[in-house]
Amino acid sequence: MGAMMRTPPLLLGLLLALAALEPRASQAAEPLYLVVSSQHPARSLSQKEVLALFTGRSRTLADGTAATPLDQQRDSSARASFYLALTGMDIARINSYWARLHFTGQVQPPQALSDDASVIQRLRSDPNAIGYLTAEPKDPAVRVVLRLP
Numbered sequence: 265m266g267a268m269m270r271t272p273p274l275l276l277g278l279l280l281a282l283a284a285l286e287p288r289a290s291q292a293a294e295p296l297y298l299v300v301s302s303q304h305p306a307r308s309l310s311q312k313e314v315l316a317l318f319t320g321r322s323r324t325l326a327d328g329t330a331a332t333p334l335d336q337q338r339d340s341s342a343r344a345s346f347y348l349a350l351t352g353m354d355i356a357r358i359n360s361y362w363a364r365l366h367f368t369g370q371v372q373p374p375q376a377l378s379d380d381a382s383v384i385q386r387l388r389s390d391p392n393a394i395g396y397l398t399a400e401p402k403d404p405a406v407r408v409v410l411r412l413p
Contacts, residue, residue: 334395
């Protein structure tokens with residue numbers, strides 16, 4: 265019988281580990297929902313407008329309407345997913361970006377709230393606020409203006 269080719273145990277373990285990760289890597293990220301108060305005049309926003317708001321480049325929408333961006337907790341997966349979907353940058357780069365801007369005193373980062381429920385609560389009391397949620401809202405007090413993949 266000829267010599268059989270054997271896969272070294274370490275290589276085999278690595279291949280199995282990569283195979284186990286494959287389905288997760290190919291799954292699409294859960295959508296995120298940009299929301300405003302139902303009292304806000306905006307019916308929809310472009311990703312470009314949202315990018316300008318959440319990077320401190322603008323505090324108003326294209327039509328001149330004031331907008332106050334609301335963030336989620338600094339260390340949350342929702343925040344990391346949001347900025348990756350919005351900017352294409354990982355959370356470490358976003359944190360570095362805001363640290364540089366904060367150091368110059370030019371712009372403050374969006375106020376961070378604890379979770380989706382906190383964002384909705386703030387939107388009820390501030391008609392100029394805009395935030396993001398990890399689940400499509402059922403609350404009639406808020407309106408989805410952009411869905412990020």
